[in-house]
Amino acid sequence: MKTTETHAGACEPEYFMRDGKLTRRMFIKGVGAITVASALGFGVENAGASEALADEAPAAAGEKAVHAVCTVNCTSRCHLRGTVRDGKLVRVEPGDMPGRPGYANACLRSMSYIQRLQDENARVMYPMRRTGERGSGEFERITWDEAIDEIAEKLNTVLAKDPQAASFYSFTGDLGKLSWEAPTRYAATVGATTWDIEGIMGDHGASMGMTMVFGTHRGAHDSRDYLNSKLLIVWGRNVADTHTSELRDYVAARKNGAKVIVIDPRQCSTAAMADEWIPIKPQTDPALALGMMNWIIGNDLHAKDKLVEESVAPYLIREDDGAYLRMVDGAVVATATGASKADEGSIGTAPAAQGEAGADAGTFVIWDELTGAAVPAPDAAAIKGGSVKPALSGSFTVDGVACRTAFDHLVDACAPYTLERTGEICGIDPDVVERLSREYIEAQPAGIRMGQGMQRVYHSYAPFRTVATLAMVAGYIGVPGGGASHAGGTATNKPVAGYTGPVYGFADWSDTGKKANLVPSSKVYSAAVSHDPVPIDFLWIANSNFINMSPDSNRIINEVIPAIGFIVTVDPWWTWTAKYSDIVLPACTYWEHWDLIDRSPWAMFNQPAIEPMGESKSDVEIMSLLAKKTGVEQYWDKTDEEWIRQFVGTDHPAWDDFDWDRDVVEQGIYGRSDALYDSAIVYADGAGYKTDTGKFEFYTESLVAFDEEVPTWQPPCEDPREGELAAKYPLVYIQYHDRLNVHTQHILNPALEVVQDEPLLQMNPVDAEARGIAHGDVVRVLNDRGDMKIRVFVTEGIIPGTVATQSGWTPDYFIEGCYQNLTHHTICDAEEAYSMTNSAFYDVLVEVEKA
């Protein structure tokens, strides 16, 4: 099967061409391999069982090939192949991806990581008890028995008084099923508190924005679909550094003739290789999207049919209370309040957002132009069939209630964003705004890939929500080569006829007796300091460099940590956070323990490729030891390997061809038998919106109280344009995720220090000259919360008025201080009402002076 109906024929990358043809593996396998057409007309293949990984070379004499998944929180989750010699990992390469030839990926971080992880001076080798002040770094070695006894004694005292006063805080250090979930699962077994991490982590704005309009927090076109695009806008996403496995598809799309535009305040790595970099003032992306919509609608170029069929555009909105008009049995009913629903959950364990008030109290209503009457909102098929014709615009009175369409509200919201005003807010020439709008709508199709860079702001749902709405207005949602995508799109699994059992055997793992008390992470500081909503008398930190990666580190050190009675940190490394803990326990890394990653359509496995360093243990082993002393050992009676065997031990057809020795032990990856290794686009045929209305929902009823029912642009929390703060601290300070590390995990890595051995402050020459600063000077960056001393990198690759550093660097590398001293934790009422505040890490004002 070929993609001749698209313009993709010209120069597809080799692996793309191979999709749907007889690959080597399919040839070997023969009858088991089938091909079916995907929605894109791309060929797809069923990898079936994994044959011996075809592209990997055999191990040399005296060497053993091992496999792992890189489980750091980088979006790629690469399959790695390692080489062990004399019990040591000596080499790491990309591992094969069964069913998707040419997709293997790895990076310098994971390749050089083995140097650091086998360095006993870098690792926490033994359980350690603090002997000096918190933060002093003075610890003594103790035995595992001593450590667990001491922790259990403290924990049992807290549990006896109030189980919810014990907190288990797991961030993203290891995304493996066992490592990631063990601490929070333990919290459930004892009825303690855990935290819905995505808010404080600063990724929740994307989830909220996506959930508002699509009803679900993720959703992306497979990046191979950009071969169908004529234009690709990469918006606040530095994919060249932050999602390397995807980058090849952008390059292929570009070679294939698609224009690639990057919107970013910095000429990031992705901008450097794009056709055009559109520099934008940070925190202004919703204004740009509103301006583009205004131009598109103003020129009557919006996708009217799609808006009417697939979005809430024709839905009637009551003029009196701003709610959707609802009818029961043909009569208008009053707006109900208070109904809410749980979302499927954000990155951690938790519900991401709730639904709209009164969602179930009647039928939504449109105005039918054929009959001149208000009728229940029809589905897309009825509209396409011509039996009803919803009005896109207009004011109507229904049963005495004055209404307007949701689309008219959107038009009103866009109207102030003239080219001039948009250009002024965003710092972009109005002609460029106009050209961008024109190119976007004329591309037919144009895809947008959104990144977290634009949503670490106050009112953080606005960027994703508004940009996605722009894509809907342009008619690009659900269209090959289009979309407004967030996170990695992947191949899928096909429904197995007549089979309803679960793919994985997670039942025992999910059976925890009690339940954890799940609290929004935006509340973690107030919990510690003012016991709102729960006290924190005992804190278990795992998978988290809490101080280094959460906002306002001085506040954490001076207010939050002193308010917590007892802190345990479980980590492979001596982090900033570990140094502020009372007991530090040595965790082992993904090369040293068993684990599973469900990266559908692949099941990927970790297993001890080398002996754990020192006395380090896996998180499951550690929780199991603690369980014995806290009365919940019945939930923790399996070894790591036994858990994994149970997870994959169901009779689901996914495992038809599964062979433990071959797929887990030898290859570390299994291409599921129920999988389609195809390219996917989301919301094809206008189907699949998971909102209450079942449509693309740009009108959010629960935000009426905040005047944000339709997409808006709100000024930043720390506004550089005016006010006292701006006078004192005139520069916007943003961060970005770095090619040299994934958060704090590859820091202190000798091989990477060769590339760059200190963090740098990017600054435009205009700002540097105004302050008498030269390239390479040491400067002090400050605001009221703290400061850092750092060397300056003067570059035209960042807009004037904004400075930037990579996040993730630890205090060891700063001349003084750390970037996290400058960030803040400010509660946003609208976000708390919808779900929870997202850390506005990139909504920060500073001043820079020569040190």
Ligand SMILES: Nc1nc2c(c(=O)[nH]1)N[C@H]1C(S)=C(S)[C@@H](COP(=O)(O)OP(=O)(O)OC[C@H]3O[C@@H](n4cnc5c(=O)[nH]c(N)nc54)[C@H](O)[C@@H]3O)O[C@H]1N2
């Ligand atoms: N190498 C590496 N890869 C990673 C990670 C890592 O630490 N290292 N972390 C992973 C994780 S957890 C995440 S969440 C993702 C994040 O990855 P991305 O989504 O790429 O996010 P960032 O790197 O934060 O920012 C992307 C770009 O947005 C720009 N930016 C900043 N503010 C604004 C703004 O207001 N508007 C616009 N348009 N652009 C802005 C920044 O300059 C940056 O170049 O990366 C993942 N991948």
Ligand SMILES: Nc1nc2c(c(=O)[nH]1)N[C@H]1C(S)=C(S)[C@@H](COP(=O)(O)OP(=O)(O)OC[C@H]3O[C@@H](n4cnc5c(=O)[nH]c(N)nc54)[C@H](O)[C@@H]3O)O[C@H]1N2
């Ligand atoms: N200022 C600012 N702050 C940010 C960001 C930003 O852009 N700017 N980005 C934010 C984002 S998007 C994210 S996702 C977060 C990430 O924040 P974190 O998840 O805290 O980041 P990591 O550095 O990966 O820290 C995880 C810790 O887990 C440890 N670890 C690794 N493997 C294991 C294991 O198997 N078991 C245990 N117990 N521990 C292990 C690591 O050594 C590390 O210390 O940071 C957020 N913080």
Ligand code: SF4
């Ligand atoms: S750090 Fe990211 S890109 Fe590198 S190997 Fe790990 S998952 Fe892949």
Ligand SMILES: [Mo]
């Ligand atoms: Mo993240």
